Amino acid sequence: MRAVVQRVERASVTAEGRTAGRIGPGLLVFAGVAAGDGPADIEYIASKVRELRVFPDEHGKMNRSLADAGGELLVVSQFTLMGDVRKGRRPAFDAAAAPADARATFEALLDRLRAGGPVETGIFQAHMNVDLVNDGPVTILLDSRRQF
Numbered sequence: 001m002r003a004v005v006q007r008v009e010r011a012s013v014t015a016e017g018r019t020a021g022r023i024g025p026g027l028l029v030f031a032g033v034a035a036g037d038g039p040a041d042i043e044y045i046a047s048k049v050r051e052l053r054v055f056p057d058e059h060g061k062m063n064r065s066l067a068d069a070g071g072e073l074l075v076v077s078q079f080t081l082m083g084d085v086r087k088g089r090r091p092a093f094d095a096a097a098a099p100a101d102a103r104a105t106f107e108a109l110l111d112r113l114r115a116g117g118p119v120e121t122g123i124f125q126a127h128m129n130v131d132l133v134n135d136g137p138v139t140i141l142l143d144s145r146r147q148f
Contacts, residue, residue: 001041001105002081004030007054007138011074013122014129021120026071027052028132031109032081033102034095034145041144042105046112049073054138062138067116075113076122076130077106099125 005027012022029049034041054062055069066073079102083091097105103124113119122128141148 001034001037001045001109001144002032003045003049003142004078004081005049005052005054005140005142006132007135008074009133009135011130011132013074013076013120014131015123015126020122020126020128021074021076023072023074023120025069025135027054027066027073028130029073029075030078030081031075031106032078033097033105034082035097035101037097037105037144039108042109042112044144045142046109046116048142049113050116052140054140072120073113073117074120074122075110076128077102077124 008026008028010024011028013020027049031045050067051065053065055064055066055071057063079093079096080091082096083093084095085091096102106124110119110121
């Protein structure tokens, strides 16, 4: 599983003509599910997202987690994170989980994240528009298989 985590001042996602999720200050997470992802991958990503110390403390150092900062969380499925462009110019998605498997794994990730507080989401497999104001900018890449 891969995730792109962005610290935001605000973010929203619209799909099918309506706002699906909206947050104020917090984290926007784009999550892509790989074939074979399971409970260990979910736990790795969920714990990193909840515990990343990317919010400033009283000295301006990135030393506070989402909970410490009182931030909100928006999670959007994004299978294109599994795209491979090492050969040619068109992404190959061979590493991505099949849609049914990806949905179940993504929902399990949401359940795990919701154990720590509210989570806003997009709509799985929908064409979505994401609007965000990146704070910092701060953007962190996560990979449960630790490929980077």
